[in-house]
Amino acid sequence: MTPPTPEPQRLKFIPTAATFRLGEPLGVGAVGTVYRAESDDVPAPAAVKMLHPHIAHDSGVVDRFQREIVIMERLNHPHIVRHYGGGMMNGQYFYAMELLAHGSLSDRIKRSGPLPWPLAALYTAQIASALQHAHNHGIIHRDLKPTNLFFGDDGRVILGDFGIARDTHDSEGTDPGRTVGTYAYMSPEQICAGGEITGKTDLYSLGCVVYEMLAGRPPFAGANFAQIWDQHLHAAPPSLREQGIECPEWLDHLVAQLLEKDPERRPFNARAVQGYLRDHLEDEFGKDYPQAIRERFAPPNSA
Template sequence: MSAVGPDALIGEVVDGRYLVLELIATGGMASVYRAVDTRLDRDVALKVMKPHLVHDESFVTRFKREARAAARLSHPHIVSTFDQGEDAGRVWLAMEYVPGQTLREVVQEQGALSPRHALEVLDAVLLALGEAHAAGIVHRDVKPENVLIRDDGVVKVADFGLARAVTTDTATSATSEVLGTLSYISPEQVEAGPVTTRSDVYAAGLMLFEMLTGRKAFAGDSIPNVLFQHVHHGVPAPSTLVPELAPSLDSLVLHAAAKDPADRPEDAAEFLAEVRHVRGRLSPRELDRTPDSAPSPSAEATVPRAADSSDSAPAATTVLPVAATASSLAPGADT
């Protein structure tokens, strides 16, 4: 595998159990394969750490932390973790195999989603994050790539590789591992502050912005530029790009993505209560309106800059309309 690349693992049996069938995704830190668990006769997603990282203790620890964090959670909207181990110098993680698309693929193909579709996806994501937050776990890498929409429409949140218990040291630093993805990283993560459930809420707010507009709230040509925007620019209201959006949708995004964590909902459950309240007050026309005025996801555009309920949600499975086409996928190659 180290000599000729990730495809070299195809056809091998890992740990005497997992027959590797195909490469699904590959990133800088891991490759993900579809494999068959020969003991239970089921497909799994097998995440295998890149060979050059196997001897890096911090990455191995992170891999094992992902398994422990995900194994603590059991929820219909969270990708299940089945097994973890090391075999022939490979560090691997066996997870639920999810055939479908990532939210990133959906937005790239469709552009801005209708408010109804966006809020349905967000509802499922917040149910999953709410389960993690209630267990004392912060995801810390909420992004469209980690939201999987199964072929039957069920939404799953994946990749708890950055997750940590909120009672541990959750501060980041410039010299530590890169935590979160640039377009969704919270200001406090940029500034090496404490990472809490409100950090996940921030990322969820930016995902809602992107679903409603087809554009990232913060994008740039360099890492410092994007990080500067998170810290010093307020998130623009979605209606600056899609004027027909209801003002209450702007309020949802701006509340969740406030620069000061104290100005955001406390956790995913509180944000979910707000989302459901807003959705319940929108008319069918407001929910289903096609955002024709939103820019194409492939278009280059400058995003305008804006000036600077505590009810517990049931763990019901949210099912979305199945996409016309869907590719097989698995969570988290770039852990």
């Protein structure tokens, strides 16, 4: 006997007025399928994520799916994936976003190895700018990692995938006592689950990402999550410069500060990280340091 089709939950967001024509699938995950899409209502090809119909009866999954749409509606920043809204299409929940067709930071590291330190520092400043914008709107990403960082047409880094982001304005969606994130990039307070999750949680993950950009690997590795978690909680990350990795002392210092176990010992906020990098990069490459670094260090056809 075929189970009855569940009644759709009431939408927690205003449906988009845009209509989309689905093209080929770009990827399939546990929650949904992402399609390339076209629309007369948006200026460029889009990516549309459709929630799998067989889990549409799971109120928890639907709530998280809708919460991501609500979160993305609040964010508008050049280094955060652009959002085109969501709604229902053929009885399925969907949301649409900017199509990022140039791969992820993880792809680039796997393909080309560690980045030159000026390029890593430039990308870090861009990520910090995106994080500060999210934090200003009460959003903590909680899953910052190279696979969630993408490249725009002009080569800039763009932060995506807010699927497990914490909305500090939403008391129903805070996952109290639940450990969420990706093992290699999780802060000590995420691992302990009972610790307070603030914007400094994302700063720790940023430290892991910067380390990987410079070393080609995360700061901690192990055979299983328990070994990695133990290092996040208790081990000092190996110094980049002491391993012979080329980077200035001030950048090595910043990475170590971002990876402090105690959140209070990390930088004050993402804006402070961005400003610190700007000052040093201006000293090294001049006021127009972004263009100077891209011209000298960005790989050919990186955009």
